[in-house]
Amino acid sequence: MAKVKHEAAWYPLESGETVLDGLLRQGVSVPHACRAGACQSCLMRAVEGSVPAAAQVGLKDTLQARNYFLACACRLPDGAALEVAGAGELRIPARIVALESLSPDVLSVRLETESPLSYRAGQYITVVRGDGLARSYSLASLPRESTLELHVRIIPGGAMSEWLARDARPGERVEVQGPAGDCFYVPGQPEAPLLLAGTGTGLAPLYGIVRDALEAGHTGPIHLFHGAREPGGLYLVERLRQWATWHPNLHYGPTVLTGGGGDVREGTLEALVLARVPKRPTGWRAYLCGNAEGVLSLRKKLFLAGFSLKDIHADAFLPSTPPAGRVAGAA
Secondary structure (H helix, E strand, O other): OOOEEEEEEEEEEOOOOOOHHHHOOOOOOOOOOOOOOOOOOOOEEEEEEEOOOHHHHHOOHHHOOOOOOEEEEEOOOOEEEEEEOOOOHHHHHHHHEEEEEEEEEEEEEEEEEEOOOOOOOEEEEEEEEOOOOOEEEOOOOOOOOOOOEEEEEOOOOOOHHHHHHHHHHOOEEEEEEEEEEOOOOOOOOOOOOOEEEEEHHHHHHHHHHHHHHHHHOOOOEEEEEEEEEEHHOOOOHHHHHHHHOOOOEEEEEEOOOOEOOOOOEEEHHHHHHHOOOOOOOOOOOEEEEEEEEHHHHHHHHHHHHHOOOHHHEEEEEEEOOOOOOOOOOOO
């Protein structure tokens, strides 16, 4: 049996159990969300003992060098002992400065941090509430702006999203951890065609990437597809239509599964995106955000259509997952 020391107490781990699951099972509060190694909200630091290499996959070299690891991916061999600490030193105090409804179920949340956060538009951060509840959200804002903008889907029963929608007020204190993610615009090759596709609040990072590219003087065509089940699931439609009239190289394609009309195309997002891709997409760059299944499927099909893997930037959104035996919570 392995064991973990956290805040002066030792906790046994069952065979094959992750550090996160073992601590949560024994009542220790650890920030977490996706439990799949993607959001990085469960970061911890090893003070003593060896961390399995699998627990550091996807982390920046600087974090690995400081012995940070993902608690949800850390399984210790029987007999191992690990002393850990939280990731408080990586967090920046922040406060909510504005809450704005973008649609019946999407909320714009603006945060002001006490110290500057270095990030690229399109990356994501983890928001940590005072009680330790943590959720990850993509950044729709630009680094030059004084606040961070997040688009939060309000999910019935969602611990963080319903709190933001119903109870949080400007001035509320939170903490921010990050950034992370590879879905952001890189200057250079301003003539390259860009393909951006996302569903739901997957629009948030794409919104930031489009703004970043346009401000950088990108001259190549920018194809932005936003998908939803029906028209009510789309948001920022008029703003994006206006941008498309101001920038001839920006092509905005709102898409729905049912109820399309006018410039709102009807069909699957994947089919409409693939119909836009030329037979030889040499030099194209793609940015994909949204639910994991859709992102991974489209990534594979773009590769088969001729995209280079290095030119496909994807961040899949994973739902929060509670410990086994508890009622599922959402963002």
